[in-house]
Amino acid sequence: xxxxxxxxxxxxxxxxxxxxxxxxxxxxxxxxxxxxxxxxxxxxxxxxxxxxxxxxxxxxxxxxxxxxxxxxxxxxxxxxxxxxxxxxxxxxxxxxxxxxxxxxxxxxxxxxxxxxxxxxxxxxxxxxxxxxxxxxxxxxxxxxxxxxxxxxxxxxxxxxxxxxxxxxxxxxxxxxxxxxxxxxxxxxxxxxxxxxxxxxxxxxxxxxxxxxxxxxxxxxxxxxxxxxxxxxxxxxxxxxxxxxxxxxxxxxxxxxxxxxxxxxxxxxxxxxxxxxxxxxxxxxxxxxxxxxxxxxxxxxxxxxxxxxxxxxxxxxxxxxx
Amino acid sequence: xxxxxxxxxxxxxxxxxxxxxxxxxxxxxxxxxxxxxxxxxxxxxxxxxxxxxxxxxxxxxxxxxxxxxxxxxxxxxxxxxxxxxxxxxxxxxxxxxxxxxxxxxxxxxxxxxxxxxxxxxxxxxxxxxxxxxxxxxxxxxxxxxxxxxxxxxxxxxxxxxxxxxxxxxxxxxxxxxxxxxxxxxxxxxxxxxxxxxxxxxxxxxxxxxxxxxxxxxxxxxxxxxxxxxxxxxxxxxxxxxxxxxxxxxxxxxxxxxxxxxxxxxxxxxxxxxxxxxxxxxxxxxxxxxxxxxxxxxxxxxxxxxxxxxxxxxxxxxxxxxxxxxxxxxxxxxxxxxxxxxxxxxxxxxxxxxxxxxxxxxxxxxxxxxxxxxxxxxxxxxxxxxxxxxxxxxxxxxxxxxxxxxxxxxx
Numbered sequence: 001x002x003x004x005x006x007x008x009x010x011x012x013x014x015x016x017x018x019x020x021x022x023x024x025x026x027x028x029x030x031x032x033x034x035x036x037x038x039x040x041x042x043x044x045x046x047x048x049x050x051x052x053x054x055x056x057x058x059x060x061x062x063x064x065x066x067x068x069x070x071x072x073x074x075x076x077x078x079x080x081x082x083x084x085x086x087x088x089x090x091x092x093x094x095x096x097x098x099x100x101x102x103x104x105x106x107x108x109x110x111x112x113x114x115x116x117x118x119x120x121x122x123x124x125x126x127x128x129x130x131x132x133x134x135x136x137x138x139x140x141x142x143x144x145x146x147x148x149x150x151x152x153x154x155x156x157x158x159x160x161x162x163x164x165x166x167x168x169x170x171x172x173x174x175x176x177x178x179x180x181x182x183x184x185x186x187x188x189x190x191x192x193x194x195x196x197x198x199x200x201x202x203x204x205x206x207x208x209x210x211x212x213x214x215x216x217x218x219x220x221x222x223x224x225x226x227x228x229x230x231x232x233x234x235x236x237x238x239x240x241x242x243x244x245x246x247x248x249x250x251x252x253x254x255x256x257x258x259x260x261x262x263x264x265x266x267x268x269x270x271x272x273x274x275x276x277x278x279x280x281x282x283x284x285x286x287x288x289x290x291x292x293x294x295x296x297x298x299x300x301x302x303x304x305x306x307x308x309x310x311x312x313x314x315x316x317x318x319x320x321x
Numbered sequence: 322x323x324x325x326x327x328x329x330x331x332x333x334x335x336x337x338x339x340x341x342x343x344x345x346x347x348x349x350x351x352x353x354x355x356x357x358x359x360x361x362x363x364x365x366x367x368x369x370x371x372x373x374x375x376x377x378x379x380x381x382x383x384x385x386x387x388x389x390x391x392x393x394x395x396x397x398x399x400x401x402x403x404x405x406x407x408x409x410x411x412x413x414x415x416x417x418x419x420x421x422x423x424x425x426x427x428x429x430x431x432x433x434x435x436x437x438x439x440x441x442x443x444x445x446x447x448x449x450x451x452x453x454x455x456x457x458x459x460x461x462x463x464x465x466x467x468x469x470x471x472x473x474x475x476x477x478x479x480x481x482x483x484x485x486x487x488x489x490x491x492x493x494x495x496x497x498x499x500x501x502x503x504x505x506x507x508x509x510x511x512x513x514x515x516x517x518x519x520x521x522x523x524x525x526x527x528x529x530x531x532x533x534x535x536x537x538x539x540x541x542x543x544x545x546x547x548x549x550x551x552x553x554x555x556x557x558x559x560x561x562x563x564x565x566x567x568x569x570x571x572x573x574x575x576x577x578x579x580x581x582x583x584x585x586x587x588x589x590x591x592x593x594x595x596x597x598x599x600x601x602x603x604x605x606x607x608x609x610x611x612x613x614x615x616x617x618x619x620x621x622x623x624x625x626x627x628x629x630x631x632x633x634x635x636x637x638x639x640x641x642x643x644x645x646x647x648x649x650x651x652x653x654x655x656x657x658x659x660x661x662x663x664x665x666x667x668x669x670x671x672x673x674x675x676x677x678x679x680x681x682x683x684x685x686x687x688x689x690x691x692x693x694x695x696x697x698x699x700x701x702x703x704x705x706x707x708x709x710x711x712x713x714x715x716x717x718x719x720x721x722x723x724x725x726x727x728x729x730x731x
Contacts, residue, residue: 046539050394061547066528071537073397074546075390075420082387086352086394087537089378093349094399097376105539123390126383 008204013041017069024067025059029226029233031240032056032139034197036110039137039219040070042207047106048087052115053077055146055225056139080111081123084134106211107134113154114144117178128187128216135210135217138180141225149228153178156248157306158299159287161228166290171299176306184218185254191217193253198241199264202251206262209253222249230286242281245274247311252318259317269320275311278304325584328506335466335498336361338505339405339431339491342473344369345513349400352380352391356410357443358495359433363405385410389417389428396426397545399536401477401520404428407495408435411449415456421488422457422561424546425535427480427520428488430458431473434608434659435495436695444696445495447607447659451636451669457561459489459568460637462607464587466503469493471585474513478575483523484567486535492636494609496696508583516582565638572635591640593632594647596622600629602711603648605674606657607633610692610699617704628708633670641677648678653686653711657727659693667724686714692727703727 019040026033036056040049049072051057057074060067075083088107094100111120116138124136143161144150151164157176160166164173185192191213195203203221210217222243224236231239243249244264251262261269268275279300282288291300315321333341339362343351353363369375378395382388385406396402406414411432421428432450436442450460459479463469472491480489493499508516522534525543533541549557569591576590587593593611596618597603604614611632621628631647633640648654656675658668665672671689678684690707693699707727714720 048398048537048539058548061544063547063549063553064528066544066547068544069542071539071542072544073394073537075393075424076416078386079390079394079417082382082390083394085380085382085387086350086391086396087398089350089352089380089391090395090398090400090402093376093378097349099399102539122383123387126387129383130380 008201013204016041019043019047019068019070020060021067021069023065025062026055027227029236031197031223031225031236032112032141033059034237035139035203035221035223038197038200038204039108039207042204042211043106043108044208044211045104045106046102047108048073048091050074050080050083050087050107050109052080052109052111052120054112054115055141056110056112058146077115078119078123080109080115080120080136081125081127084109084136085127085130085132088132088134108211109134109136111136111138112146113138113140113142113152117153117180125187128184128189128218131215133215135207135219137207138218138220139223140220141223141228143228145225145228154180158291158303160290161287171290171296181218181220185257188257189218190215190256191253194220194222194249194251196222196240196244196249196251198237199244199251202262202264206253228287230289231284235284239281239284242276245276246278246281246307247275248278248281248307250311250314252314259314261318261320269315278307324581326508326512326582328508328583330504331507332502333466333470333505334361334500334502335469335493336433336500337365338466338470339473339493340365340369341507342470343403344375345508345510346474346477346517347401347514347519348375348377348403350378350380350392350395350402351404352382352388352395352402353404354382354385354388354406354410356385356407358435358445358499359405359407359410359431361499362431362433385413386417389414389421392428393417393421393424393426396428397424397537399520399522399538401481402428403430405431405433407433408437408449411453412437415453418453418456418458418488420546423557425486425564426488427486429473429476429480430488430490432490432492433495433499434492442695443495445497446694446696447492448661448694450490450492451660454637454669457487458637459487459565459572459635460492461489461572461635462492462633463498464609464611464632466498466501467505467585468587469498470505470507471579471583474508474517475575475579477517479568479571481521482567482571483521485564485571486523487561487564487568492608497609506583506585512582516579569635569638569640587634588632589643591635592643592647593634595630595632597629597631597647597651599627601627601652601715602708603629603631603651604655604657604704604707605631605633605648605670607636607659607670610657610659613699613701614704617701617708621708626708626712636670639673641673644674644677645681648674648685649681651685653688653714655688655690655707655711657690657692661691661694686720688714688720688722689724690727691724697728699727
């Protein structure tokens with residue numbers, strides 16, 4: 001599999017035309033909007049975008065307005081994978097029949113955690129199994145934010161959402177976040193990676209790799225949501241950095257199933273003393289506020305324990321133990 | 322008829338007739354999921370793909386929901402698209418059927434009509450597609466394998482017509498048509514190619530202010546499937562209704578155009594009346610049952626009974642005015658529903674036919690027969706009995722039971 005180095009200079013990126021335009025209705029501090037803008041900077045040429053129902057679809061295409069300077073299709077919540085399949089199949093045959101002039105048209109699918117972990121996983125899994133050539137981007141804000149912060153399979157353990165509320169009897173979500181990127185690696189797909197918008201060059205490079213690879217690619221981007229995370233609007237990008245530094249959301253790539261840590265996480269692996277305690281990440285988010293009471297102390301300890309355990313497992317997969 | 326093209330007789334069942342018509346129609350993408358009694362369609366098509374007989378991307382999706390989503394997306398990208406399903410598969414597509422018609426994607430689908438669970442049953446009835454009557458799809462129902470073949474060819478033209486741009490489903494009765502071998506007159510590949518042509522696109526205004534073909538095209542970026550709030554949503558829906566009205570004309574036009582080259586016609590393409598002109602009593606039905614009814618009509622006519630039949634070929638758009646014209650002089654009508662609207666005081670076809678007659682100065686008696694659910698056999702003797710019931714109504718001037726069940730243990 002040939003993957004380009006995918007290296008860009010800041011100047012080159014700045015000079016590329018915007019395909020996700022300003023004027024959309026995303027909330028202040030919305031990291032998913034930043035993620036989309038950055039990824040649309042990574043495209044190599046003509047690109048068709050499909051978007052699952054969710055925040056980004058809603059804020060960017062309120063008729064008769066649109067933020068999309070690329071051709072864009074939305075059909076339903078669970079269809080990012082199946083739409084990408086249909087678009088890619090059509091492009092392939094229309095090109096073969098000479099009905100499309102463009103040499104190369106890439107396909108990018110965007111979906112939130114609901115459209116990926118939960119309702120969209122079947123269509124995604126099917127599309128990957130069939131080997132369609134597309135990049136699937138999961139912008140993970142860790143709950144159904146569009147409908148008002150309901151828990152998803154991507155909501156982390158302990159978080160309070162409107163359907164996993166922290167009350168006197170239940171301390172927020174009792175289940176763990178589904179390891180979606182590992183599930184995708186288990187599909188034996190050519191390229192899977194995780195990314196966070198603080199490390200924007202890493203993010204753009206990975207998106208580009210995902211586009212260039214032949215066959216399906218999956219990019220899992222942690223995308224803080226100040227409304228749902230009950231966090232400071234000005235801290236979204238910083239939060240994505242803290243998630244990496246605490247190893248709650250390590251950055252890695254799996255090329256043909258081979259895991260490799262990306263530089264920001266590799267630095268933590270090489271200097272374990274730099275690994276920050278998860279409390280630093282949790283305490284700046286209102287969704288975890290209830291954990292900082294004597295009664296729930298054990299839960300934060302459990303989150304730390306689980307994070308360490310998963311990090312060790314990842315290091316092992318990356319051959320770094 | 323000089324314009325009739327040379328044809329060849331093939332022994333085909335309904336499903337094979339669909340697959341052959343699709344093969345001849347230069348379809349770009351087929352995305353489908355197998356389900357009885359549609360499976361032969363996708364199997365046969367897979368054989369064409371395997372033998373390099375078609376230039377088609379064949380996507381074996383992991384569900385019918387994904388099949389329809391992939392079809393819609395492929396259609397939006399500019400491809401000519403086909404799929405097939407039945408029963409639970411159509412029900413699983415339900416959400417996407419509305420999105421497909423709302424996005425104005427001219428997807429063509431064969432529905433091998435089958436009962437819905439529970440209890441699970443693989444046999445023929447119309448519960449599946451009648452439940453989708455409000456999904457914004459054109460619905461045609463065929464009487465035999467020949468009409469299945471002819472209708473699929475016409476379907477691409479109807480759906481893709483620029484002032485229609487709606488998806489279309491062709492109903493063929495599960496097993497009765499899908500699995501029964503018939504002689505089918507088949508057009509030559511080049512005659513079909515000439516008839517179906519290439520896909521047409523309406524010109525629309527993009528957000529950049531350019532006029533461009535309505536499809537996903539990097540040179541003319543377009544946002545398809547946006548969010549429309551209460552200030553715009555309603556207009557989108559009204560436009561779909563307008564497209565359905567246009568379809569009423571287009572179905573007829575394409576049917577006539579096809580009749581010229583094939584020598585075959587089905588009434589006006591919307592309705593097929595059979596010995597209805599002077600009929601006093603008539604049955605109204607969809608699909609293959611019409612074949613059985615025609616035999617009984619012939620038999621009754623030979624005995625001097627003024628019996629007739631109105632087969633509805635186009636159920637959506639519903640040709641209400643034509644139905645009123647066709648049934649206006651009939652004295653008693655039995656509407657046959659092969660599906661149920663539980664608690665609905667009769668079946669869907671019954672409601673709509675009766676409604677179509679409401680504004681006539683004088684109405685015939687209109688009664689409803691629910692029949693053939695889950696593949697229950699529909700026999701000539703049952704049809705004879707229905708005509709006898711109608712005669713009794715005329716004689717007594719009284720309707721005892723408005724809704725009746727055919728061949729049911731009670």
